[in-house]
Amino acid sequence: MVIGDVDAPTLTRSVGRAMPARDAVDVATGALEFLTDKTLPDMVHGKIVRVDIPHGRLVGLDTTAARAMPGVVAVLTASDVPRNIQGVVVPDRPVLIDGRIRQLGDPVALVAAETLAEAEAAAAAVSVELEPLPAVSDPQLALDPESPRLHQGGNLLMELHHERGDVETALANAAVVVDEVFHTQAQEHVCLEPGGGVGVYTNGLFTIWIGTQYPGGTQQDVSWALGVEPDDVRIISTPMGGAFGAKVDGPVAIFLALLAKATERPVRIVLTREEVMNTGTKRHPFRVHTRLGLDAEGGIVAVATDALVDAGPYASFSPAVLKVSGETSTGPYRTETASFRGRAVYTNNGNGGGFRGYGVPQVAFAIETAILEGARRLGLDAVEVKRRNMLRPGDPHGLYGHIVGPSFRATEALDAIVGHPWWRDREEWKQQASGPWLRGTGIGAALKGCGYGSGRGDHAGARLAIGTDGSITIWAGPNHSGTGVDAAYAQVAADTLGRPYEDIDIRVGDTELVPESGSSAASRSLYVGGSAVMTACRELMARIDELGLEAPIDWAEAGRRLAEAGRALVEATFVAPDVEDLGPLSAADVERYSPHRVYGSAVQVARIEINRYTGEIAVRGVACAVDCGVAVNPAGVIGQTEGGIIQGLGWALMEDFKYEDGVPQTKSLETYLIPTAGDIPELDTILVESEEESGPFGAKGIAEVVLVPTAPAIVAAIHDATGVTVDRLPASPEAVYRLMRESAA
């Protein structure tokens, strides 16, 4: 279903049509070559030698035996790395360990051999002498001055603080104050394709085929560590078997470059599932202390949030995640008074990094559940409390006070969900519960900014070539990380040029050909990259106009004449606009907090059954209303929404990446459970459209926000069914059973 205020005639031939992924036929027949499938003549196989303790010191490393093993071509250690440091935001991570070990699985050496079996045997023959240190596994204890310091500057990676208004006074005057602590767990992305790829070094140039969401960042990582110019490194990064934030950074491209240079042969590294589980980034575990003040009518008078974030051993994108948490800590709600204190802390646990939602799900679970509790205490309906406080276009943002852009449609999304049969008929459905099953229904809501945020110069580029036969090729970014955003780029191009979708050839994921466009992340690919495509297409149309051709345009003639004039190649850059009205924020705040002008939002209803004897939860239905601007490719929006809901459902109910003293306990898909077809509810997506003036054909980015309301909606449904309030995720059967027992006692 599509609702909204978009003027239908503005939609043209391609935009608004459901398009399949452009590589779908090759995918379905198994013909598509993923980068970890790639095989080159004379290729050797790389293997990473890793440590098996979470914290300690490397005191001895002997590669003599490994070098003498059959088939071994190269063995590299830290001294072979020209600049042994990496980290996109904070350079705090050695490429290969030369002393301190901070994570189980940290790499100490690289091996290349003729066959994978020989590489594995040689890696096992590297002799590693370790001196273990006590693991820092509790973020609160990590801040204790007596705790071992994981990095020179101490264990506090970053602290972010902002207050708008006087929170303590507002809370003191509130009718009720909900004062609760919420805990969330680490989540693993489980991209089906493990990381890896192929590297080649020829004539001083590196070519690395590796699935990365941020080809330009990977290029910088490699050029820095190898001590070469970025132009000497080409990253080819598509197709990619899933990403979700897991492939926005990481060391494997550097490993490939090091081994390719040392062996002067093509080299392939494919990570094992266990390597990914042990060393890949995770969704950060949060401890969120929320104080929510409501007046007697349910109006929000203040929100105070204090988040303690387990960043794990290296910074990765933790500072940026913390910013986004702060910005979304007040949810999609109005308030004049709010504060956020966030601290990201180094530990020896899983490495917190980018993960779809980027710090929003944790604080959304807190604020949404606090509203549930506050409404209960006031004797009000929680959904009415949400509606009453819902942020509207033109409102000042709850924490920062900057003005929310005109395309925001959270209220309309809430209305759509309140009108959905699963919400409307909730009492009747509840009455029909039978046997051991209790039934409940709940609603969750969320917002998330589109793009990197203000003060970051968020931009994307596109390069367009018209051939002398009239053909159109566009090199566009951000990359297609499994989302099929390239289909939407083609739709935008087709309609800007007034040509059929099939005429447009889109190429993504190659630093040699695609202008620097940042990462496929932050709900920005279509919003920023699609706008760059549109800008390039408009420039082409302007050049064709100057030719004075008669309509309909003869594209081959246009291509020939532009080629003769040296004007057949167009390069364009789109810079996402910053917040227009900063309200009380200063210019320095803009850089510090990166507030957004454009937000997407999503509201979901979940209906669930709970077994009163076991705590088992079966989610029967989730409907999502998504505030997406114009849905350029409705199939893409629905696919992202359904995928987001199920990732959110997994986080809410079953996914829990466990550590004991820094040692991963759930390092395979046998112990780390994610939803399968047997777990999924009936799904329904409602597209709530509006025209975002800065987006291509009015589009916004939604691929993250759709994951966020699922856990709060399920928690609200558990509350509806049982009266218990879940304050710690996942809501496993054991946890819910225990809460029900405690509540009955």
Added chain:
Amino acid sequence: MIVELTVNGEPRVATVPGSVSLLTVLRDELALPGSKNACEQGECGSCSVLFDGELVCACLVMAADCDGSDVVTVEGIGTDEHLHPVQQAMLDAGAVQCGFCTPGFVVAAARLIETNPTPDAGDIREALAGNVCRCTGYGAILRALESLAKGAS
């Protein structure tokens, strides 16, 4: 050891080193990379193949046990010119996102339709519960097969 088997209807001979899996032989020896290696322990279904007609995870089958057997991989289900109905249904429903799990789903779904041309929603879920997808949330995959089953009934 030398293993002689039939793969996608053609006789093939593979030199099998030691204790490798059928999946490794398919991908590395027989140049059939459509079957994917995602979990290495039979949890995700990305390497689903038909082994003497039965749906198995190729990563759990010892290559040495495959002598004389008949194997069908995703490459044997359909081609771009002659798509299998489950492939067409998945394309039509928008059931492909990153695509790494798709070959496994295609094989499992083709096996389901072969044994039960008109499965109901429960049959479909049960048949696909051994295949993990992280992108789609399964919605479009289930809709694809439900509409295929509806068309057949």
